[in-house]
């Protein structure tokens with residue numbers, strides 16, 4: 514079964530939709546709108562809700578993971594939910610099945626492809642080039658160095674900022690560089706759709722990235738500034754004296 518038609522966007526205004534966590538809504542919405550092949554999302558494990566979302570947004574759920582959790586809170590009950598793999602087309606389902614049979618060496622690349630991440634970024638992730646580009650002394654300031662993060666810190670040291678589109682990165686998405694055109698174009702599309710159909714989800718994703726990406730960039734920048742390290746010294750082969 515394959516649905517090609519557009520989702521019923523009235524859903525995005527309902528209380529059922531709002532009962533899903535805003536960042537999970539961002540994942541689901543982008544799959545429903547056909548701009549992301551697959552996503553993982555934590556959502557209700559109640560059959561009626563899943564059937565309703567599936568029918569109206571024209572997407573499917575496979576592979577439920579995690580415990581079917583219920584929580585009783587002071588204001589009521591947090592309904593049972595699990596993490597689902599969400600997709601929209603038969604073609605994607607076949608690729609998901611291929612992913613499940615992948616070995617460790619190509620799993621990450623195939624998973625990244627299904628999550629919509631550009632090829633150039635997946636390549637940089639599996640074969641990083643930062644060791645060839647940046648000074649080894651500088652790399653020691655990074656707990657987990659990768660090209661995008663190092664370039665972003667370099668820009669902040671120069672008093673510049675990274676493009677605002679990067680506030681729309683998905684968890685685990687790593688652009689190959691701060692100038693990756695494919696990522697910027699993709700993130701622009703994601704941003705527009707989220708702002709248009711679910712501004713709360715857009716805002717929450719921005720806050721997620723402010724906390725997870727920007728905070729790290731700013732912290733490393735501060736530490737480098739304290740050591741009086743300049744962006745010129747990032748250059749491979751720069752001799753510190």
Ligand SMILES: [Zn+2]
Nearest residue numbers: 633634689693
């Ligand atoms: Zn890229």
